[in-house]
Amino acid sequence: MAKHKIIMNNVSAQIADKAILNNISLRVDDQEHIGIIGPSGSGKSSLIRTINGLLPISSGTIEIDSQTITASQPSADCSKIGMVFQDYALFPHLTVLENLTLSPTLRNENSTRDIKDRAFSLLDKVKMNGFGNRFPASLSGGQQQRIAIARCLMTEPEILLLDEPTSALDPEMIHEVKSVLEGLMQSQLSIIIVSHDISFIKTTTNRVIFMDEGKKLSDQATDLFFTQPENERQISFIQQLDH
Ligand SMILES: Nc1ncnc2c1ncn2[C@@H]1O[C@H](COP(=O)(O)OP(=O)(O)O)[C@@H](O)[C@H]1O
Ligand SMILES: [Mg+2]
Structure with missing residues (x-):
């Protein structure tokens, strides 16, 4: 049986007293590729930010391997988790090479030579x-994002x-x-990938989570998600995609 990599149990989160995530439960198995889709503001970014500790949770638990994140114990060891952001989030004052070597150097796990290699x-x-x-x-957006992807792989993460x-x-850089x-x-x-690129989601993920207003409304195998939707909100979201 596949090993559970991440287990979220009844997770809620708020920002300045506003509920952002509402009672989300979710399991991610080893080697699974999960797509998260849903309207803007539905909590997609917030959901994945709770997994690497960027957004503290207000209740529930998140188990990642043997660690457990709770509201009172927010700090998790994120060394196994890599994240790529929409806006690349490279350190502007560091060169490309320094962007890649910074985190592994701070961790001090390998020699400088190995890190550079x-x-x-x-x-x-x-x-x-x-x-x-x-x-x-000095780089285009597409180049910066490829650097950000390389940087996130530097620490040999198990979860992306x-x-x-x-x-x-821009369209010419997306390819x-x-x-x-x-x-x-x-x-x-x-x-776990959040994306509005539905054809990419269809071809690269095995499961899709549909978020709306801070809630997880659907959680289905990718092919079923688009052919056998589970609720009205999901049906109207899929219909919009076709127009
Ligand atoms: N730093 C913040 N301060 C206040 N509200 C925020 C902040 N970040 C996100 N939100 C709110 O949380 C909700 C979910 O946002 P987000 O997770 O970014 O949605 P999505 O990624 O699906 O577009 C939205 O209503 C958004 O306005
Ligand atoms: Mg977002």
């Missing part, structure tokens, strides 16, 4: 060879959280990032 091999993987000494501002990784990109993401989606990692 890994950085160069990941730059190669995202087709950004030769850009190590550039600063983020991708928050609308192609939403900020280069998507081809890197498609490679990533072939991997054995557990991946």
